[in-house]
Amino acid sequence: MERFETDVVVIGAGAVGLAVARSLALAGRDVMVLEAASGIATETSSRNSEVIHAGLYYPSGSLKARLCVRGRRLLYEYCERRGIEARACGKFVVAVTDAEAEAVPGLLARARANEVEDLSVITGEEARRIEPALSRNVRMVLVSPVSGIFDSHAYFLSLQGEIEDRGGAVVFETPVVRGRVKEDGLELETGGASPVRISARAVINSAGHRALDIARAIDGGPQYPGLKMRWVKGSYFSASGPPPFSRLIYPMHNSASLGLHLSVDLAGRTRLGPDAEWLDETVSPPFDYSVDPARAELCYAEVRRYWPGLPDGAIAPDYSGVRPKIVGPGEAPGDFLIDGPERHRVQGLVNLIAIESPGLTSSLAIGDWVTGLLNVR
Numbered sequence: 001m002e003r004f005e006t007d008v009v010v011i012g013a014g015a016v017g018l019a020v021a022r023s024l025a026l027a028g029r030d031v032m033v034l035e036a037a038s039g040i041a042t043e044t045s046s047r048n049s050e051v052i053h054a055g056l057y058y059p060s061g062s063l064k065a066r067l068c069v070r071g072r073r074l075l076y077e078y079c080e081r082r083g084i085e086a087r088a089c090g091k092f093v094v095a096v097t098d099a100e101a102e103a104v105p106g107l108l109a110r111a112r113a114n115e116v117e118d119l120s121v122i123t124g125e126e127a128r129r130i131e132p133a134l135s136r137n138v139r140m141v142l143v144s145p146v147s148g149i150f151d152s153h154a155y156f157l158s159l160q161g162e163i164e165d166r167g168g169a170v171v172f173e174t175p176v177v178r179g180r181v182k183e184d185g186l187e188l189e190t191g192g193a194s195p196v197r198i199s200a201r202a203v204i205n206s207a208g209h210r211a212l213d214i215a216r217a218i219d220g221g222p223q224y225p226g227l228k229m230r231w232v233k234g235s236y237f238s239a240s241g242p243p244p245f246s247r248l249i250y251p252m253h254n255s256a257s258l259g260l261h262l263s264v265d266l267a268g269r270t271r272l273g274p275d276a277e278w279l280d281e282t283v284s285p286p287f288d289y290s291v292d293p294a295r296a297e298l299c300y301a302e303v304r305r306y307w308p309g310l311p312d313g314a315i316a317p318d319y320s321g322v323r324p325k326i327v328g329p330g331e332a333p334g335d336f337l338i339d340g341p342e343r344h345r346v347q348g349l350v351n352l353i354a355i356e357s358p359g360l361t362s363s364l365a366i367g368d369w370v371t372g373l374l375n376v377r
């Protein structure tokens, strides 16, 4: 088996792996990204809402809160600088029931604690003057002007370009199958058509759904006893006709997801979803990403709570994604698990596990965070 040596290996070329690799490359590290698929961002990074989250929901001080707020600011700046389309179209979080309306001040306080800018709360009537298609049942709305949408695929290409401009490489069809900790770094073994062994001073495991499996396949690395991945599938539907709103419309959230929301993408298409379906504990990746047309019922019901004008027959199954979670149904939403040498004591190894939403928004901040964990030379 052929052997190579390099400075840093990043496993996985999704949004997070690419952003980490870019940050390390900018810090002067020699980076190789190993990707199992034949292209960048073919998994969760291309199966999401493409929403730039403000950072409203996450407990103050959590990694999600800190990295989302910082990542959002960095992402808007990055898109501006690199000519990537991004639009801070704003977001309404709408409360329909008494219980939802009572929860709005708590959400506002949490978002303010996270230092989200320019928030306000308006009545349903005020909201309907701005977005006339909103239901008369909407009683209260949290307004977040800094939430937005962007062209995530242009973003991924730009990250790849920056990595390569700095002498780094993104290598496809090269799945990492196992590894071991050595005295001066780590050694990885790849599968695929031409298996190789690669020695690296540092390894960043950003393998998305497979990250926990990969961590456990590294001999001498942390094994995370008791940790179990749970999967929540989110299916999307597209709605025909002109977009009914000019902002993102989100219901008040629940613990598994941010609620079945409505977004209008940069091309003006109306997207409804994702819903939240806990997959059976026996299911593991690769996932079935087909969208069950029967889930349209639920989509109509949820969306009509805030958009009663959604016509019968207007929606069609679109695509789906799967959220990687380390908590189970009914439990409080977990945080990102970013586990570096300061915690597990293996020099040069960082595992990124359960990087669910808002991972896309947070990606640039995660990149800088991981670079910091490695104590750049």
Ligand SMILES: Cc1cc2nc3c(=O)[nH]c(=O)nc-3n(C[C@H](O)[C@H](O)[C@H](O)COP(=O)(O)OP(=O)(O)OC[C@H]3O[C@@H](n4cnc5c(N)ncnc54)[C@H](O)[C@@H]3O)c2cc1C
Pocket: 011, 012, 013, 014, 015, 016, 017, 018, 034, 035, 036, 037, 040, 041, 042, 043, 044, 045, 046, 047, 048, 049, 050, 051, 052, 053, 174, 175, 176, 177, 206, 207, 208, 209, 210, 214, 234, 274, 320, 321, 322, 323, 324, 355, 356, 357, 358, 359, 360, 361, 362
């Ligand atoms: C339904 C849904 C909606 C979402 N909406 C939003 C949103 O609007 N805004 C937001 O900020 N976030 C959102 N997210 C979260 C966001 O999409 C993810 O946090 C982010 O894409 C995760 O990126 P990643 O690089 O960690 O994972 P991935 O994109 O899954 O990338 C992991 C990569 O690792 C590769 N890989 C796996 N195993 C191996 C191996 N053995 N060797 C080499 N490579 C390997 C895979 O092929 C893949 O390319 C959403 C997520 C879901 C599921």
